Amino acid sequence: MSVYDLHCHSTASDGSLAPEQLVEHFYQMGIATMALTDHDGVDGLATARNAASQLGMGFIDGIELSVSWQGRTIHIVGLCIDPEYPQLQQGIQWLKKYRCERAAAIAKELQAYGIADSLSGARKFSKGSMLGRMHFAQFLVAAGYCKDIRTVFKKFLVKNKPGHVKGQWATLQQAVSWIKGSGGFAVIAHPCRYRFKTKMLKRLIEDFMALGGDAIEVVSGSMSEVEILQIANIAQEYKLYASTGSDFHSVQYSWIKPGQLPPLPEFCTPIWHLWEQKR
Ligand code: AMP
Ligand code: MN
Ligand code: MN
Ligand code: MN
Numbered sequence: 001m002s003v004y005d006l007h008c009h010s011t012a013s014d015g016s017l018a019p020e021q022l023v024e025h026f027y028q029m030g031i032a033t034m035a036l037t038d039h040d041g042v043d044g045l046a047t048a049r050n051a052a053s054q055l056g057m058g059f060i061d062g063i064e065l066s067v068s069w070q071g072r073t074i075h076i077v078g079l080c081i082d083p084e085y086p087q088l089q090q091g092i093q094w095l096k097k098y099r100c101e102r103a104a105a106i107a108k109e110l111q112a113y114g115i116a117d118s119l120s121g122a123r124k125f126s127k128g129s130m131l132g133r134m135h136f137a138q139f140l141v142a143a144g145y146c147k148d149i150r151t152v153f154k155k156f157l158v159k160n161k162p163g164h165v166k167g168q169w170a171t172l173q174q175a176v177s178w179i180k181g182s183g184g185f186a187v188i189a190h191p192c193r194y195r196f197k198t199k200m201l202k203r204l205i206e207d208f209m210a211l212g213g214d215a216i217e218v219v220s221g222s223m224s225e226v227e228i229l230q231i232a233n234i235a236q237e238y239k240l241y242a243s244t245g246s247d248f249h250s251v252q253y254s255w256i257k258p259g260q261l262p263p264l265p266e267f268c269t270p271i272w273h274l275w276e277q278k279r
Helices: 017-029 044-055 084-114 120-125 133-140 149-155 170-183 198-210 225-238 272-278
Strands: 033-036 057-069 071-081 183-188 215-220 241-245
Touching: 017 033, 017 044, 017 120, 033 044, 044 057, 057 084, 071 170, 071 241, 084 133, 084 170, 120 133, 133 149, 133 198, 170 183, 170 198, 183 198, 183 241, 198 225, 215 272, 225 241
Parallel strands: 033 057, 183 215, 215 241
Antiparallel strands: 057 071, 071 183
16 A cells, blocks of 8 residues: 655754655655645755655645634645745745744744843754744753753743744635645645634634635644544545645654554545546
8 A cells, every 4th residue: 555644844844854855764664655845835845856756756746834714823735736836936925924024023022031032043943944933942942941842832932821923824715725726735734733623623624615625634643543533524524635644844853753644544535536536
């Protein structure tokens, strides 16, 4: 059976492996087809695609877009996108600019709490790529404020904690239209991470499908078996395609190894049917 992993991050966003190292790592872990889905950017795709092609590995151009919906931040993955599509490019540019403004606001909040120089600290970790909370988290660990990344996301940078800034990201309509307009498929990422009640999750799915959304992650690195079955049932109810991905960021921070995700429940329709039909 072919092994797919359709959600992961490289140094082009907040992952710790360079795109070609990430591809090599996934190859070693037995993945046959992967998608690189960096946050709000496509800069890693060309290098990763090249590396995959040299290894004879399947590669899908992807992205993970940050979206504000109903006052909450959610993530929409795009698969089989055209990274050159002008509206997508413009959207990415706008999101990148917003990320810089948000980073300054995060640093200001941390400063007010007594933590100085976090913006330059975070920049040392982002190394010129997209600037995100992971880079602030790395700075806070390195500066001795927390023992690890997981603790940072409990004590800082989240709601009601120092350094929290409510995001103002793309709308759901924008994200889906950038992805679909570029010829890609839109996927609701890690649906259990939002801690939505079923009613709210169904509202999101209905809004998403009305805009032309295609799929939902039925298997994601952070999901339990109960959650997988719950989302698989909802996917079936709404006739959404099912996606799978580890959301891998780093060998250190990963609790589930790529290649060791549980399989999609048999009654799901895998998202790769969409592009395998297209060919
Ligand atoms: P941002 O898009 O900049 O707001 O950052 C979101 C990223 O922060 C996620 O993609 C993860 O990489 C990281 N993150 C958020 N929450 C956690 C958590 N609880 N544990 C580890 N990483 C997290
Ligand atoms: Mn991330
Ligand atoms: Mn995400
Ligand atoms: Mn992700």
